[in-house]
Structure formats: structure tokens, C-alpha cells
Amino acid sequence: MRTGRRHNKVGLIILAAIPITAFVLGCWQVQRLTWKTDLMAKFEDRLVRDPLPLPPQIDPDAIHDFDYRRVYARGKFRHDKEMLIGPRLHDGEDGYLVITPLDRSAEFRGFTGNTTVLVCRGWVAKSKAAQAARPESLGTGEVVVEGLLREPWKKNSFTPDNKPEEGAWYFPDVYQMAEHTGSQPVWIEETMRPDLLASYDRSAKGIPIGRAPEVNLRNNHVQSGNDGDDVDGSQAASWRKG
Secondary structure, eight states: OHHHHHHHHHHHHHHHHHHHHHHHHHHHHHHHHHHHHHHHHHHHHHHTSOOEEOOSSOOGGGGGGGTTEEEEEEEEEOGGGOEEEEEEEETTEEEEEEEEEEEOTTTTTTOOSOOOEEEEEEEEEGGGOSGGGOGGGOOOSOEEEEEEEEOOBOOOTTSOOOBGGGTBBSSOOHHHHHHHHTOOSOEEEEBOOOOHHHHHHHHHHTOOBOBOSSOOOSSSBOOOTTOOOOOOGGGGGGGSOO
8 A cells, every 4th residue: 555655646746747847848948939039130130231341360259249240252262272061962962062262362462361261152063073073163263252251060979070181071160171271260151142043053064052141040050049249340340350
């Protein structure tokens, strides 16, 4: 009889814990939804602002306050230091993300620091991975890149380690890629307006298909719940080191 009573008490405790646990989880979900909604609103506010010119050198610690901020940069792509991250799917097709350093030394003549930044130009099909298969994507002239300044990505435990010495990149480790190419640890995702015909044309020519200029929190980027107050163009000086 005592054993039965003990089991009954355990059962009652479990039953009592169920609604409490459900309540706690519900509160957590509401808080997370509120946080995510506020964060998306903040990022979307940055998206509608005019793009900022990227200064010659950027303080990595300041990038958090400019995440999803539209920027533009002028320079020449260093195709000789191009990196392919993948495989990556796009509309069900295998391919790679094309990462190319942008040399901006000509834009900032007289500046003695490193002006090169990393640009994620977009996706190319696996059949266009080799540069010889996509000559139209390898322009040698000066370009103006418009895109989103992004925080470094957060690697999960299932992603294999990069092998720079073999040219095998599975994950966009910004600091590792910057060191490998002699760039600043600054990541810009080139954007393009969604256009089906333009995407087909780019894919056929092997020209990278850039991302849409929109907020997408369903990724591996580092997101912080204590995101600071937004920063406008008048505070752009804080990007610079020193």
C-alpha cells in the first residue's frame, strides 16, 4: 500500500509539473518571438536607408552595429584569390558561393593600411565552378559593389573544417578567409533584385547570382539578443579603427 501511495505522489508531481513546464516554454516562445520581431524590424529599417560608402578600413568590433546595413564599395576583384564555398543548393541545383577579395587601394590612394574586403558575389552552378567555364564573371576593370554588411557566421558542429591549403571551403570563416587572402575580416554580401530572367542569364554565363536585399534570420549568422541601438550614417566614423 505504501508503495502505491508513493507512486501516486510521483504521478501527481509529474502531472503538476506539466502545466508549469508548458507555461514556462510558452513564455520563452513569446519572448523569443518578440525579440526576433524587434530584430527584424531593426534590420529592415537599415535596409531601406541609402547605402553607405565603405570606409578604407573597418573596425571588426563595430560591424555588429551595422549588420544588414546597405553599403557600397569601389575596387577591383582579385580573381586570383577567389574562393568557392560549397556545395550549396540553389533552386535544387548543386553549386558554390563565390567569394572574391575586392582590392580598393586605387580608391584610397595615399592610405597605407589594408583596404581589401571580402565579397560574397553569389552562387554559381557546379558546372561553372572552374574559372575557365565562366570567363564573363572575371572582369578586370573597376567595379562598384552594392551589398549588405554582415556579421561573421557561426559554425555548427556538423560542418567540416575548411582546408585552405587544398582550396576546400565548406564554411565562410571570415577571419580564416581574410588571413588566407590578405584581406580585412569584413564580409559583404552582394545583392541583386530578384529577377528570374536575369538569374537564368547569369546562371548560363556563370556570373554569380547575388542574394536578395532582404532580412533572413533563418541562417547560421551570429544573432545577439542584446543588440544595441541602431546606428545611422552620421556615426559611420565609428567603423574606422583608432
